[in-house]
Amino acid sequence: MKKVAVVGVGETKFSGPQEKTEVELFAEAAMEAITKSNLKPKDIKALFVGNVLGDFAEGQGMVQSFAAENIGCLYVPANRYEGACASASMAIRDAFIWIASGYYDIVLAGGVERAATMGTGLATRTFAMFSDARYEYPAGITFPAVFAMLTHLYADTYKIPLQKLREQMARVSIQSYKHGSVNPRAQFFGKNADMTVEKVLGSFMVSTPLTLHDCCPFSDGAAAVVLASEEVAKKLTGKPVYITGTGQSSCGPLGNQSDYLPRIRSREISSQQAYDMAGVKPQDIDLCELHDCFSIASLIATESLGFFDYGTAGEAWEKGEADIGGKIAVNPSGGLKAKGHPIGATGAGQVYEVVKQLRGEVEPERQVEGARTGMTDTLGGDGGALVNMILQRGW
Amino acid sequence: MEQKLIFKDYNEALKQNKLLGLKCRDCGAITVPPKMVCRQCASPDMEVVELKGSGKIRTFTTVFVASEGREDEIPYTIVMVELDDGPWIMGNLDGIDPAQASMELVGKKVKMGNKVFPGDKYSAGEGARPLFSLV
Numbered sequence: 001m002k003k004v005a006v007v008g009v010g011e012t013k014f015s016g017p018q019e020k021t022e023v024e025l026f027a028e029a030a031m032e033a034i035t036k037s038n039l040k041p042k043d044i045k046a047l048f049v050g051n052v053l054g055d056f057a058e059g060q061g062m063v064q065s066f067a068a069e070n071i072g073c074l075y076v077p078a079n080r081y082e083g084a085c086a087s088a089s090m091a092i093r094d095a096f097i098w099i100a101s102g103y104y105d106i107v108l109a110g111g112v113e114r115a116a117t118m119g120t121g122l123a124t125r126t127f128a129m130f131s132d133a134r135y136e137y138p139a140g141i142t143f144p145a146v147f148a149m150l151t152h153l154y155a156d157t158y159k160i161p162l163q164k165l166r167e168q169m170a171r172v173s174i175q176s177y178k179h180g181s182v183n184p185r186a187q188f189f190g191k192n193a194d195m196t197v198e199k200v201l202g203s204f205m206v207s208t209p210l211t212l213h214d215c216c217p218f219s220d221g222a223a224a225v226v227l228a229s230e231e232v233a234k235k236l237t238g239k240p241v242y243i244t245g246t247g248q249s250s251c252g253p254l255g256n257q258s259d260y261l262p263r264i265r266s267r268e269i270s271s272q273q274a275y276d277m278a279g280v281k282p283q284d285i286d287l288c289e290l291h292d293c294f295s296i297a298s299l300i301a302t303e304s305l306g307f308f309d310y311g312t313a314g315e316a317w318e319k320g321e322a323d324i325g326g327k328i329a330v331n332p333s334g335g336l337k338a339k340g341h342p343i344g345a346t347g348a349g350q351v352y353e354v355v356k357q358l359r360g361e362v363e364p365e366r367q368v369e370g371a372r373t374g375m376t377d378t379l380g381g382d383g384g385a386l387v388n389m390i391l392q393r394g395w
Numbered sequence: 396m397e398q399k400l401i402f403k404d405y406n407e408a409l410k411q412n413k414l415l416g417l418k419c420r421d422c423g424a425i426t427v428p429p430k431m432v433c434r435q436c437a438s439p440d441m442e443v444v445e446l447k448g449s450g451k452i453r454t455f456t457t458v459f460v461a462s463e464g465r466e467d468e469i470p471y472t473i474v475m476v477e478l479d480d481g482p483w484i485m486g487n488l489d490g491i492d493p494a495q496a497s498m499e500l501v502g503k504k505v506k507m508g509n510k511v512f513p514g515d516k517y518s519a520g521e522g523a524r525p526l527f528s529l530v
Contacts, residue, residue, distance in 0.1 A: 121463035125517070128462050134402045135428040138512035138524035139473050139485050140458060140465055148456035149475055156454070156501050208457045208496065255475060256434060258453075258483040 001100045005233035005240035005394055007226050008037030009352040010110075014187045014221035014340030017116045022054050025222040026067040026112040029345075033108065034071070037226040038236050041072035044226070045104040048079050048095050050087030050111025051344040053126050057114040073108070082344075083385030084130040085293065087111055088223065089347025089378035093246045093387055095227045105232050110224030113342035116217070123218045127343075130381035132253040144215055146254060146382050147294035148207040154262040154296060158311030166209055168314025169295035170200035173213050173337055175323055176292060180334020182365045187219055187340035200295075214295040219340035223348035225355070238395060241355045245278025245390035247271055251383045266386040267304040267379065274388040275306075280373060282306035285390070287329040287357055287368045289350035290377035292336050298322075301377055302330060305388075329368045332357065347378040347387060358393050400429035400443050402522075409509050409523040414448040416480065417441035425480040434482065448507030448525065450478040452500050457493040464515045472496045474527055476505055486525030504530045 010032025012025050026049065034041060049064035064078040081091040088111030095109035115123050124142050131141045155162045174195045180186035181193035200213040233240040247270035251257055257265060275281060282305060290305065292298040299313035307328045308316045316322050322330040333339045333353040336346060354374035356362050376389045400417055405428065408415045416427030420442060424435035427446060432439045455474045470493040477483050487510060488496070505527040514521045
């Protein structure tokens, strides 16, 4: 298996509803990634694009082919990936595998979404399509409802009074807002830095006990990365970031995960694959961009990833152990909560952030000093698509 | 290989307040909702059985932000119920004030009825779900 590096990354601002098409958004992120890689579109051998709901958002299917043509990657294979919110991470992981196998030497991978453009009603309806349409949707399941039920289950499982848990969860949102407020590409750039526990708990109720500030926003945006084999990467950049470990897993409807809930078993399997491949342990990870679609999701994720013991992640946030300078810097980008969650692009946005962090290229207020090893964690549905990647400095 | 129990037949039974599941001839585990293979041992050798539909609430939420087309239903309470037969299934909870649903519901015993979601333009038809009530 060949070593595979990220050579360049690109990203639009993640935002609320905006007027660019998905093709236009993806093309902007892709051209930034290609240009930063010192490449031309003709150098790209294949293009893998995460896109979940373009059919619903703007009546556009097969966005990957139009995007490839739009940026002058003519007649190359172009694949679309759909694994709900983990789509772009699936695309990047498959690009990694194709390059590692030696079949391609340069692949562009990323994703795009216009979830905010859809508006809350249609976005809520279509996001619910990542639950079981026959056996769960009739009960009126929504994505906030899935994580709301996991919150109550978490409180019951670990015997944490609900009010205390909600206050711990508020700390997750506060930390994310703090970092997002100084990230110019974040949806909440310049906003919500003054968030308090009282404001989080007092905002309007979405699905008990999750309030608006426990939930990530609907977002528009795109992100892309160029992956290359080691020999190509060394010619293109002095700062190749190697993908040293990846894992991916799947699972069925929420009820069928009952042997493990509130743990997400597919994450434990996926992350262990990534750790084993990279030959590192949770304590070796300097920063992690993880899937905080809801505040409770951060607690559940950090425990399954091995950063904190089960039932203790909330305390870790209270003590600052999940912040920059703590045991593990979680979501220095602002995460899905504050950077935003354009679902088809989210995983590529996470890789963008980790690469920028390892290269020391982010705003000083949110730079993890000396970071050498970073990790991504992307969850589609309630675990049905789960991807982890470990990235390390190559210089 | 044919499915032993498909959604259509499961749904028709549920509309009569009958909860159908699959019992594994190899390990004895109950699988519901129906699948091709046993949820515990992956054996396809299963038979259709009628379950009691009784169990206890393991978790819940009351929804205040609805999907497009279901705005008239809010607020409503969703529950995950651990059936006496083992599996967890999702349904709604009837007979309470959804706005007052609290952690006190966790562990409470329930019995099952049903309510039909008539479907929308995406759903390929209707679907019944368990409608639980406290016992």
